[in-house]
Amino acid sequence: MNDFAQSVGTAVQLVIGGDADLVRIVWLSLAVSAIASVFATVLGLLTGAALAVWRFPGRSVWIVILNTLLALPSVVVGLVVYLLLSRAGPLGSLGILFTPPAMVIAQTLLVTPIVAALTRQAIEDALRDHGEQLRSLGARPLQCAFIVAWDERIALLTIALVAFGRAVSEVGAVMMVGGNIAGVTRVMTTAIALETSKGDLPLALALGLVLLFVVLLLNVLIGSLRGWRIASEQRAGAAG
Amino acid sequence: MSAPLIELQSASVRFGAVTALRDVSFSLTRGDRVALVGANGSGKSTLLRAMHGLVPLAHGRRVLGEVHPLRIAMVFQRPFMLRLSALSNVTLGLMLQGMPRAQRRERAMRALDHVGLAAEATRAARALSAGQQQRLALARAWAVQPDVLLLDEPTASLDPSAKREVESLIAEFAAQGITVMMSSHNLGQVKRLSHRVLYLEHGRVLADLPTESFFNGPLPEEANLFLKGELPWG
Numbered sequence: 001m002n003d004f005a006q007s008v009g010t011a012v013q014l015v016i017g018g019d020a021d022l023v024r025i026v027w028l029s030l031a032v033s034a035i036a037s038v039f040a041t042v043l044g045l046l047t048g049a050a051l052a053v054w055r056f057p058g059r060s061v062w063i064v065i066l067n068t069l070l071a072l073p074s075v076v077v078g079l080v081v082y083l084l085l086s087r088a089g090p091l092g093s094l095g096i097l098f099t100p101p102a103m104v105i106a107q108t109l110l111v112t113p114i115v116a117a118l119t120r121q122a123i124e125d126a127l128r129d130h131g132e133q134l135r136s137l138g139a140r141p142l143q144c145a146f147i148v149a150w151d152e153r154i155a156l157l158t159i160a161l162v163a164f165g166r167a168v169s170e171v172g173a174v175m176m177v178g179g180n181i182a183g184v185t186r187v188m189t190t191a192i193a194l195e196t197s198k199g200d201l202p203l204a205l206a207l208g209l210v211l212l213f214v215v216l217l218l219n220v221l222i223g224s225l226r227g228w229r230i231a232s233e234q235r236a237g238a239a240g
Numbered sequence: 241m242s243a244p245l246i247e248l249q250s251a252s253v254r255f256g257a258v259t260a261l262r263d264v265s266f267s268l269t270r271g272d273r274v275a276l277v278g279a280n281g282s283g284k285s286t287l288l289r290a291m292h293g294l295v296p297l298a299h300g301r302r303v304l305g306e307v308h309p310l311r312i313a314m315v316f317q318r319p320f321m322l323r324l325s326a327l328s329n330v331t332l333g334l335m336l337q338g339m340p341r342a343q344r345r346e347r348a349m350r351a352l353d354h355v356g357l358a359a360e361a362t363r364a365a366r367a368l369s370a371g372q373q374q375r376l377a378l379a380r381a382w383a384v385q386p387d388v389l390l391l392d393e394p395t396a397s398l399d400p401s402a403k404r405e406v407e408s409l410i411a412e413f414a415a416q417g418i419t420v421m422m423s424s425h426n427l428g429q430v431k432r433l434s435h436r437v438l439y440l441e442h443g444r445v446l447a448d449l450p451t452e453s454f455f456n457g458p459l460p461e462e463a464n465l466f467l468k469g470e471l472p473w474g
Contacts (some may be wrong), residue, residue: 129320132294136314137380138336147332151322232323232364 003201010202015209026210027239029187032100034166036047036107040167041160044115046150049145051116063120069113074106078176083175098179104185106173111163119160122152154229158222168213169183187198242269243387245419246291246312249299253286253443260286262443268388268421270307273414274449276423279466283443284423288314288390291394291421313386317393319377321365326357326376329365334382348369351383353378355409371402378409380439382418389413391422395429407433412469427467431455439463 014022049234051063083089085097085105096102126148134144149156178185180194188207195204244267253261261283268274268291276284278393288296288450293302296333304310321329330348338349352358355375360368365376374394381389391410403426410433414420415459424430430451439447439462446460459467 072427130291133314133316133320134294134336135294136312136316137333138338138384143336232366 007201007205011209013181013204014202019203019206020211024183025186025188025191025207028100028139028185029168029189029211030214032103032174032187033107033164036104036167037110037111037160037164038075039104040111040115040163044112044151044159044163045119045156046123047112047116049123049142049149052127053141053145062101066113066117066120070117072113074110074170074172075107075176078173081109081173081177093110097177098181098185100178100185103174103185104175106177107167107170110170110173111167114166115159115163118162119149119156122155122159123148126152154225158225161218161222161225165215168214183233242271244269244303245307245310246305247303248287248290248297249301249303251289251290251302252298253283253295255292259298260443261290264290264443264445265300266291266438266445266448268419270387270419271417272419272421273433273435274421275430275437276421276440277425277430277437278440279467282417282440284440285392285436286443287440287445288392288421290422291380291388292390299455307357310388311384312388313381313384314390314392315374315381315392315394317396319373319380321368321373321376324365325362325363326352326368327361329376330380330383334383337384339384347383348368348379351379353380354382356405369402371398371405372399374402374406378413382413386418388419388421391420393423393425396425403429427455431451439466441466 047066051066052058081102084091085094085102086092087097096105100142123145127144129146131144134147139147169189172194173186174180174185175190175193178187178190180186180190186194188211192204192207192211195201195207247267248264251261251264252259259285264283264287266287268463276287276362278284286295290297292312294314322332323333325347326410327345329349331344332345334347335341349358352361357368357372357375357379360372365373368376378394389410394410395406398406402461410420410422414433419426420433422433424433437447437449437451438445439454439459441462447454447463449457449459454463455467
């Protein structure tokens with residue numbers, strides 16, 4: 001218990017003191033996950049909107065596959081990206097294995113299905129409720145999707161934040177394709193795993209605290225967005 | 241008699257196992273003021289949507305007349321307003337109709353002014369009252385200068401004062417020469433606004449008569465029961 005309390009104390013000091021290693025790791029984590037989330041949001045929004053709007057043979061199969069990918073294990077993503085980027089792989093010539101870009105690719109693949117599946121559901125529900133009215137105004141199917149996407153922007157922003165939360169907290173994929181190289185590809189989750197195995201609990205705990213704080217911040221943001229939306233809907237309802 | 245603007249020929253509409261419209265033949269000509277009456281589920285809304293071309297026909301044909309392009313606007317019982325200002329909700333409709341950007345704002349403001357909502361132009365559309373939102377929907381429809389205005393129970397969820405306002409706007413639009421076709425449960429409103437009444441039951445048109453004949457003349461038994469408020473459930 002004493003060890004634990006001591007470790008927590010040291011961890012807090014590291015966070016407050018802005019330890020250089022800690023800052024570097026946190027910064028790389030946030031940068032990699034933010035870039036991956038931006039890519040995943042763009043790809044996921046387009047895929048989700050397309051699946052919500054277009055009816056084509058095999059669509060339901062694609063939706064089932066997409067929903068299955070929501071539970072995609074991060075180590076599987078890591079393995080696939082590793083195979084693609086390794087020297088013998090089809091993208092081996094890029095030479096980006098064990099670099100931050102490889103980690104961005106892995107995280108993008110991991111969270112794009114989340115954005116796509118949730119976007120499809122949000123847009124499809126909105127189109128079911130309002131699509132006919134939009135079509136009566138002259139909107140074509142894709143225009144309907146863009147209009148409801150804009151109207152549901154808070155829900156979509158929430159989805160993007162969820163994607164970032166998933167990306168920043170995953171460990172398997174970035175460990176496999178990043179290699180956890182100090183100062184190059186070491187991010188919060190891989191560093192926590194390493195430091196714990198080495199027995200350096202203060203740094204692991206400090207990183208854990210920062211990670212928890214980031215996730216907490218995200219949840220506060222999502223909660224605020226939801227609260228703001230509900231309040232504005234209630235104001236509108238009260239006026240009606 | 242002038243040529244039809246929109247004509248349905250033996251039209252049927254199905255939603256899965258349910259047949260919402262059965263073998264309906266009907267034509268709408270310029271200047272018509274048609275009211276659709278019938279119990280809930282009789283096919284009034286489906287007929288309006290079929291006239292607009294919003295639902296596919298399982299059988300039959302929808303034929304457009306010689307007016308090209310025929311501008312059709314529709315106002316729903318609960319109009320969908322985007323999380324935008326009242327003005328933007330109207331300009332969006334104009335954008336979707338392909339109106340150049342430079343003209344949209346002026347036309348939209350004119351439409352809002354027309355329905356008495358110019359002062360609310362910058363307010364969030366969803367913050368408007370139900371009556372104001374219905375007037376906004378009418379402004380959005382009027383702004384595109386439609387040849388045909390389809391209205392699906394436009395006053396059903398409004399209080400009496402808002403009902404009167406919306407009703408007078410519909411009458412004004414019809415007086416401007418816009419062809420109006422509306423569904424309504426309000427028989428007084430049907431008398432005031434329409435020249436022609438279609439009575440529907442189970443997706444079929446059982447009577448298509450001038451308004452005066454519908455309320456005073458001989459009717460099929462089902463329509464009589466409906467007017468007396470004695471239509472059995474089912």
